Amino acid sequence: MVSSAYSEAVLDFRRRKDAHFAAGRGPVSTESFTGLTYYPPDEAWAFRVPLHTAPDAAAPFTLDTNTGEPRSMSALGTVTVALPGGERTLTVFAPLGEEQPARVFLPFRDATSGTQTYGAGRYLDAPLTREDGEVWVDVDFNMAYHPYCAYGEGWTCPLPPPGNRVPDAIPAGERLPDAGRP
Numbered sequence: 001m002v003s004s005a006y007s008e009a010v011l012d013f014r015r016r017k018d019a020h021f022a023a024g025r026g027p028v029s030t031e032s033f034t035g036l037t038y039y040p041p042d043e044a045w046a047f048r049v050p051l052h053t054a055p056d057a058a059a060p061f062t063l064d065t066n067t068g069e070p071r072s073m074s075a076l077g078t079v080t081v082a083l084p085g086g087e088r089t090l091t092v093f094a095p096l097g098e099e100q101p102a103r104v105f106l107p108f109r110d111a112t113s114g115t116q117t118y119g120a121g122r123y124l125d126a127p128l129t130r131e132d133g134e135v136w137v138d139v140d141f142n143m144a145y146h147p148y149c150a151y152g153e154g155w156t157c158p159l160p161p162p163g164n165r166v167p168d169a170i171p172a173g174e175r176l177p178d179a180g181r182p
Contacts, residue, residue, distance in 0.1 A: 010041035010142045027148040037177040045141035045172035050134055053077040063158040066149045071158045072096060076104055079137045083168040090164050103127045107160040111169035118150040121160040144173025
């Protein structure tokens with residue numbers, strides 16, 4: 001069951017993103033832009049999970065990209081989320097040199113990639129919370145979005161590493177406009 005406050009917060013974020021794109025501050029042509037397409041908000045796809053920091057978190061990690069131009073980030077650590085097919089451990093990233101980032105970057109592919117969502121995968125920018133000596137990651141798949149390269153040429157987008165390619169369908173967040181309703 002989705003709480004109305006949670007659902008409204010997700011819908012408000014989506015309205016603001018659409019307005020940002022409609023104002024020409026995104027990767028789409030404003031002439032034909034009528035808004036992005038999303039799955040309905042579902043709080044079941046939102047998780048607060050502990051960050052398991054990698055021992056070598058400051059070391060550069062090279063992510064492949066759609067253009068072949070490598071992108072270096074820090075593999076900050078991992079998070080484990082309970083998906084319908086079981087628990088999945090995913091790597092989260094931060095910009096190089098950020099020792100205590102406010103959020104982490106989580107690129108992923110799932111069973112919807114290529115049919116209902118962008119084939120190369122989607123992204124999450126997940127906020128970090130520090131409480132009682134622990135670091136928590138708010139992994140909310142309702143906030144998953146397509147990278148700019150999904151909208152056209154000229155963008156270099158990191159691809160999800162093999163460990164972030166999950167067999168489960170994650171019907172949450174942004175989806176392709178012609179994918180139909182879930």
